[in-house]
Amino acid sequence: MHEGIMFLEKILSHGKKERQVTEDIREHIKLLCTACEVFVTALEKQDRNLMMDVIELEREGDAVRRKVISHIYEGAFLPYLRPDLCKFVELVDEVFGLLKDTVSYYLEAGLPAKLKDDSIRVALLNQRMCEMLLITFEAMLRGEDLREKILAIRIYEKKIDDIKFNLMSDAYQVPIENFWKGKVLSDLLSSLTSISDMIEDASDHLQIIHLGTR
């Protein structure tokens, strides 16, 4: 009986819980876009305070992620869709995680001048990819075709792969003081260039959710 009333409430509320979840996911991706933008500015200005702001944004993103997951498990959307929606949110959170790692490595070791330009280009493309991820998410909510948007994300990712090749070639020429400095620099470049892969995975997952409801 109680469940029947809950179901009627769900229908009559026109999907209040679902709307709450989509608004939260939107906020999550927007936070990611902001974090990427702040990171680009921080890299350009070599500003450590701005880098700390990225870490703060990651914490905010984590809080939103928890909110989304709990709303989903309170009964938003079909049970069939819930694991995929949660997986998408987790993938976005992993992007946040990689961004935070990149910032941590930067704060630890800094960035050699020789690598700065290419790193900024990668960070800028990451930001564009996040914006495109938001556009793709909105399109998925409206039930539109996602193929072109996902293709755009893949093109961005390809560009980053090309830059990564140059970046690594330049990195080999950077004089390294000791093993740990080299390790941290390597990790910095690795996490910076992995962000795009994770965004691509997230966009692919949007396509899975989209196709799952067709």
Added chain:
Amino acid sequence: MWRLLSGVFLGWSLGANDSANVFGTGVTTGIVRYRTAIVLTAIFVILGALLEGPKCMKIVGELSHILPNDAFSCALAAAITMTLMTYLAIPASASQAIIGAVIGASILSGSADFTKLYKIVACWVITPIGALVAGYTIHRVLGYVLDKTVVSLTRRSLFYSAGIIATGCYSAYSLGANNVANVTGVYVGSGMLTPETAAIVGGLSIAGGVLTYSKKVMMTVGKGIVPLDPFSALVAVLAEGIVLHLFTQIGVPVSSSQAIVGAVVGIGLVGDIQTVSGRMLAKIGLGWVLTPVLAGVMTLGFTTLLT
């Protein structure tokens, strides 16, 4: 009145088995809880039995001149056959079991009217084929309409939730309307019950099976169909309900299990998906032959013992 017990047993086993065809997917995908599903199924089965159940009662009695003892033997043989088939995991149809049993009884009395049997067998053949066509057509048409009208993810999700519950209720109604004749039709034929009383007794016994012993089969069948997406699950149950309802109007009780398998195959054809294996089809074929034969032979034995 003790002769009604075998019919109640048949109704109970039918309810325990066939409710899986109604809400199996809804329950195993978590859209509706098991308790809600069985309550909804029981309510709509009784409604269907009461409102349209008598439509299919006539044909069972027309097959042969049935005496009260025959009615008891037929229902008991059908119930045991169904239980045995379920134990062997062979999809079986209660209508095939009861018709096989009635033919078995009529062999002894020599009163079989085979002209009615042709109509019934034709309907058995048409059931899975009709469900296949219905599943395919509904998937195509409803899919097209939904893609044009209910596009947003939120609305789609709500539509599927409401749709799976609505189609489950409709399918339960059709199950009650069509299959109650399998349970108590023989008692109407023997003059023990009026169609209305038979509908009440049959409806309540099916509901009893749904409420007390349907969980295991529901989980097994539901999980077997889970690889279907929610839309396909909704279409399969809707196609099954429509086919059962159509045959109710013709006045022939048919199999809900065969209807849902046909619908699932039809949906598979839309996306060129392998939904049912050759082994599964062979099992269904085996059930087709074994169920009426076994029920008929068993009835022969019971009737001989009672007389």
